[in-house]
Amino acid sequence: MSTAQTRFVYVTYIRTTPEKLWAALTQSEFTKQYWFGVTLESDWKPGSDWKLAYDDGRIMDAGSIVEADAPRRLVIKWRNEWKPEFKAEGYSRCTMEIEQTADSVKLSVIHEMDAPNSAFINEGVSTGWPKILSNLKSLLETGSVLMPEKV
DSSP states (O other), X not given: OOSSOEXXXXXXXXXXXXHHHHHHHHOHHHHXXXXXXXXXXXXXXXXXXXXXXXXXXOEEEEEEEEEEETTTEEEEEEEEOSSHHHHTTOOEEEEEEEEEOSSSEEEEEEEEESSTTOHIIIIIIHHHHHHHHHHHHHHHHHSSOSOOSOO
């Protein structure tokens, strides 16, 4: 990546297994619970399409799978589809790394774009990922989400 990039990094530790975390990140019926009702769709193979869709069919985000190494690493080419100014910035790259620790799993999410001061990263990603990943952690550890309402 060039030096003119915008990057957001979020690291959390979740009391679960890498396999359960991978399933939570990739299975639509699970993601809908913590991702504020949107459905995630893909077959998770490199080169395959990927999208997040609302119940009414509108596409929130879309792209393709760059790398999928279950249950360790997932890399997605990602573009926002619902906000014109974010969509105009083009594609970003989201890398999710899953690492077993002593009694939990370390999840690192690195979302970046080859653009200086990307509004998508600085405004959308930086406010969205903390809410989504807090819900994910809570759901895996307690069985319920922190923020059930759509944002």
